[in-house]
Amino acid sequence: MFKYIDCIDAGSPYCPCELASKGECIICSQLHGKEFCDCLNWKGTCIYQEFLWNGCKSKKIREFKKFKIEKREYFREDILKLDIKVNKELSRDLNNIGAFVFLKNEKDAEFFSTPISILNSDIETDIITVVIKREGIKSKALFECEDEILVKGPYFNGIQGQKYLNELKNNSCLILSRGIASAPAVLAAKKLKINKNEVYVFLDRGRSRQNFSKPYFLSLGCIVEDVSFLNTDGELKYEYKKQIEQLIKKWNFKTVLSAGSDDFHEKVINFIYGIDKYINFATVNNSTMCCGEGICGSCIIKGRNNVKIRACKQQYNPKEVFLRGI
Amino acid sequence: MKVVVIGGGWSGCAAALEAKKCGADVLLIERTDMLLGLGNVGGIMRNNGRYTAAQEMIELGGGDLFELADKCARHKNVEFPGHKHATLYDVIKMEPTVRRYLLEKNINILFEARVVDVELERNSIKGIYLYDGTFIEGDVFIETTGSTGPMGNCLRYGKGCSMCILRCPSYGPRISISKRAGVEDILGMRGDDSYGAMSGSCKLNKESLSDEIRESLERDGVYIIEIPKEDVNLEKLNMKVCQQYALKEFAENIVLLDTGHAKLMTSYYPLEKLRKIPGFENVRFEDPYSGGKANSIRYLSMAPRDNSMKVTGVDNLFVGGEKSGLFVGHTEAFPTTLRQ
Numbered sequence A: 001m002f003k004y005i006d007c008i009d010a011g012s013p014y015c016p017c018e019l020a021s022k023g024e025c026i027i028c029s030q031l032h033g034k035e036f037c038d039c040l041n042w043k044g045t046c047i048y049q050e051f052l053w054n055g056c057k058s059k060k061i062r063e064f065k066k067f068k069i070e071k072r073e074y075f076r077e078d079i080l081k082l083d084i085k086v087n088k089e090l091s092r093d094l095n096n097i098g099a100f101v102f103l104k105n106e107k108d109a110e111f112f113s114t115p116i117s118i119l120n121s122d123i124e125t126d127i128i129t130v131v132i133k134r135e136g137i138k139s140k141a142l143f144e145c146e147d148e149i150l151v152k153g154p155y156f157n158g159i160q161g162q163k164y165l166n167e168l169k170n171n172s173c174l175i176l177s178r179g180i181a182s183a184p185a186v187l188a189a190k191k192l193k194i195n196k197n198e199v200y201v202f203l204d205r206g207r208s209r210q211n212f213s214k215p216y217f218l219s220l221g222c223i224v225e226d227v228s229f230l231n232t233d234g235e236l237k238y239e240y241k242k243q244i245e246q247l248i249k250k251w252n253f254k255t256v257l258s259a260g261s262d263d264f265h266e267k268v269i270n271f272i273y274g275i276d277k278y279i280n281f282a283t284v285n286n287s288t289m290c291c292g293e294g295i296c297g298s299c300i301i302k303g304r305n306n307v308k309i310r311a312c313k314q315q316y317n318p319k320e321v322f323l324r325g326i
Numbered sequence B: 001m002k003v004v005v006i007g008g009g010w011s012g013c014a015a016a017l018e019a020k021k022c023g024a025d026v027l028l029i030e031r032t033d034m035l036l037g038l039g040n041v042g043g044i045m046r047n048n049g050r051y052t053a054a055q056e057m058i059e060l061g062g063g064d065l066f067e068l069a070d071k072c073a074r075h076k077n078v079e080f081p082g083h084k085h086a087t088l089y090d091v092i093k094m095e096p097t098v099r100r101y102l103l104e105k106n107i108n109i110l111f112e113a114r115v116v117d118v119e120l121e122r123n124s125i126k127g128i129y130l131y132d133g134t135f136i137e138g139d140v141f142i143e144t145t146g147s148t149g150p151m152g153n154c155l156r157y158g159k160g161c162s163m164c165i166l167r168c169p170s171y172g173p174r175i176s177i178s179k180r181a182g183v184e185d186i187l188g189m190r191g192d193d194s195y196g197a198m199s200g201s202c203k204l205n206k207e208s209l210s211d212e213i214r215e216s217l218e219r220d221g222v223y224i225i226e227i228p229k230e231d232v233n234l235e236k237l238n239m240k241v242c243q244q245y246a247l248k249e250f251a252e253n254i255v256l257l258d259t260g261h262a263k264l265m266t267s268y269y270p271l272e273k274l275r276k277i278p279g280f281e282n283v284r285f286e287d288p289y290s291g292g293k294a295n296s297i298r299y300l301s302m303a304p305r306d307n308s309m310k311v312t313g314v315d316n317l318f319v320g321g322e323k324s325g326l327f328v329g330h331t332e333a334f335p336t337t338l339r340q
């Protein structure tokens, strides 16, 4: 299988990062303890050159900045939407597939910082929209933010397999979405639409009457179908399997975006691979993250041959991670 | 049989041609938009022993490329320090000529297609992957990716990227295919224990030289002028790839050859110093663009192989040109692949 390795920050203003200065760069062999070039993914700049010309130091690290909360709205008692007014630079950067930020209440300590996906970034008004589900300690702390909030960003690795979404032009894409993970799928759909793709969304309504993201998908011009994917055993229901199979035959999707939990990704990918093994997948990144800079290791998952993947920075082919028995 | 040639330099072109003559279905894959690789900035043929080599190859029936190079000659029978009866081909005419010739022979060529990985099945290569994940199967693979660069190597072992004809930033770095197949590269070592060697010549824009120099270059093919004593740098010779041009005469004189551009027989030359020389007041570099500072680093990737040019440890991978050993020139790049 094609070894798809990428660092989402490679070649960006945040590259080389601390990994490079410690000899752990994901892409560059010379910055990974080797003496010769064996570049794993060329993005148009030489990371080693950037490192040397930057005085053998890493570039600046992203820092928290305080921004105003323009609007708070509850979609459900445990689902909160925030509109945050940020600056021009950040709103532009965050208007990209897979964009996310770390959020934190000013009064809380550093380790409360929580990765949250961008649902929309309006580059006219510089307002970013995020949706937070109350789950654990960190998200609870964010519910307490009233007027202001600390934002650190931009980060870009909120969706894995971005390559397969970016390469779609005048094509079609299927999004299977469930729960809070539909927020990054909305931003992905926006970009897919700009590239003149038809976007077909199967949206799980969960406990609510409809998923909070439905109006967003509709306003983008996506075709949306309300579903309830799982049966009582937690398996994909037969009726939707049939429907998905028919849709795939009809639309010939090259890429499917799975926007749910890792468990959901696994079910979706294995099922669809069984229908057509050439379909590519993109998945919403659910890894537990703490630093977002590749340092703390909390996001590390195992890929093929048990290789470690720092999921906060590294892009992988979702098939390598979620497909069983290959 | 499907033969996939990786790298469209002189040796890749020679390999593709020869495989085609043997009746194979041939695909030549090149990462840039041009064939010939370093051959786009060379030009010297038939100097000294290479004359015999060229004649022998022609007699043996493998002379196509030598004859094309003769056809593109700007000058024949040129003499310069240490070298006799050289032919200088026109680097501007050479690439399109070879390209048309290969296409006429029905060789398929993929441009702007960088090979990044291989799929192995036991000790054989089943296929290769292009940068975008495209999988290409084949029966036999010939690696002719050269041994130059990429940027990080030119930086660590040289004086940084000099923006040479390989254009790494635009087309992505050279990759050692044999290494991706699990075979460690052999490296060239310099006298001082460091690796690689610097390309030994650069090119000046001919229009930027005085009329007198340009006329004499175009008439004789060669122009020689003494370097001011204070600027002579003998040390630079040690860094050179082509030790046949590492003679004192090349450190004490500016030796220019007419290959379409004015080929300057030294690795690099600070522009400020160069402009002190009479007739060079307006001079600028044509290749590498930063020839005032540096040149490309070579010999950082050679595959261990047997005498049939097969890579040790891989059943269906062959190598040619610089990738197959310390072969320093065009003349050597042709036959290393013809043997296969």
Ligand SMILES: Cc1cc2nc3c(=O)[nH]c(=O)nc-3n(C[C@H](O)[C@H](O)[C@H](O)COP(=O)(O)OP(=O)(O)OC[C@H]3O[C@@H](n4cnc5c(N)ncnc54)[C@H](O)[C@@H]3O)c2cc1C
Pocket: B006, B007, B008, B009, B010, B011, B012, B029, B030, B031, B032, B034, B035, B036, B037, B038, B039, B041, B042, B043, B044, B045, B113, B114, B115, B116, B144, B145, B146, B147, B148, B166, B173, B174, B175, B199, B200, B201, B202, B296, B320, B321, B322, B323, B327, B328, B329, B330, B331, B332, B333
């Ligand atoms: C400035 C300069 C002047 C020279 N002058 C002369 C001269 O006058 N006379 C002489 O005889 N010799 C000269 N030489 C030496 C001569 O050019 C080389 O030895 C010879 O051309 C090497 O040929 P090659 O095919 O082995 O490698 P290269 O020419 O390096 O070709 C390798 C090719 O492979 C491609 N490639 C690399 N990686 C990949 C990949 N992963 N996927 C696809 N493609 C890939 C490259 O783009 C390139 O086109 C000169 C060299 C230089 C640098």
Ligand code: FES
Pocket: A288, A289, A290, A291, A292, A293, A294, A295, A296, A297, A298, A299, A300, A310, A311, A312, A313
């Ligand atoms: S979140 Fe810290 S290493 Fe990835």
